[in-house]
Amino acid sequence: FKITSIPEINEKYGRPIGNMRMSQYVELFRNQFVDENLIYRVNGLEFVAVITAYNRMESLKSCLRNEEKILHPSMNYINDKIKIDINMGIVVSNEAPNPSECLKCAKRALNYSLNPRYTSSYVFYKDMRYNG
Numbered sequence: 604f605k606i607t608s609i610p611e612i613n614e615k616y617g618r619p620i621g622n623m624r625m626s627q628y629v630e631l632f633r634n635q636f637v638d639e640n641l642i643y644r645v646n647g648l649e650f651v652a653v654i655t656a657y658n659r660m661e662s663l664k665s666c667l668r669n670e671e672k673i674l675h676p677s678m679n680y681i682n683d684k685i686k687i688d689i690n691m692g693i694v695v696s697n698e699a700p701n702p703s704e705c706l707k708c709a710k711r712a713l714n715y716s717l718n719p720r721y722t723s724s725y726v727f728y729k730d731m732r733y734n735g
Contacts, residue, residue, distance in 0.1 A: 604632070604649070604650055604652065604689050604690065604691040604692075604713070605648050605649045605650075605689065605690045605691075605713060605717070606624075606625050606628060606648045606650075606687055606688075606689055607648065607688045607689065607690055607717070608686070608687045608688040609621045609624070609625055609648055609687070612624055612685060612687065616680065616683075616685065620680065620685070624678065624685060624687050625648075625687075627678065628676065628687055628689065629642060629650060631676065632650075632652060632673075633652070635659075635662070635663075635666075635673075636652065636654050636659045636660075636662065636663050637652050637653065637654060637659070638654070638655050638656050638659065639655065641653035641654075641655065649713070651706065651709070660695075663693075667691070667725050673689070674688065674689040674690070674691065674724045674725060675687070675688055675689070675724075688724065689724060690713060690716040690717050690724050690725065691712075691713065691716060691724065691725040691726075692708075692709045692710060692711065692712025692713030692714070692715065692716055692725070692726055692728065693709065693712060693725060693726070693727045693728065694708040694709040694712060694727075694728035694729075695727075695728075695729070698728055698729055708728045709728065711728065711731070712726045712727065712728040712731050713726075715731050
């Protein structure tokens with residue numbers, strides 16, 4: 604996943620608030636969906652989370668399909684509501700022959716979700732393959 608709104612938050616509220624929102628989201632995602640602390644920062648705003656429990660993956664799917672609230676959480680800060688925007692590319696391990704390819708597929712799906720012509724903030728790799 605990529606936390607796409609951090610640059611705007613940094614500009615409006617300052618870098619400490621942006622960093623705080625980013626770490627809060629990563630912790631929220633970790634607590635809700637990730638077992639065994641398998642969440643890694645790829646670069647500044649991109650993270651990889653490995654979801655090993657079937658029920659947690661189903662929970663993520665449900666959250667995504669339920670108005671994508673997990674992708675646009677907000678918090679109150681003084682008198683403002685600070686919303687962050689997340690994009691996700693999701694791949695299931697059996698869709699790629701090895702972990703390295705799995706990461707490449709997830710990156711392709713994430714990039715697909717970032718396309719301004721794409722209407723959602725997330726994409727499942729298997730859906731992307733079938734729809735272009």
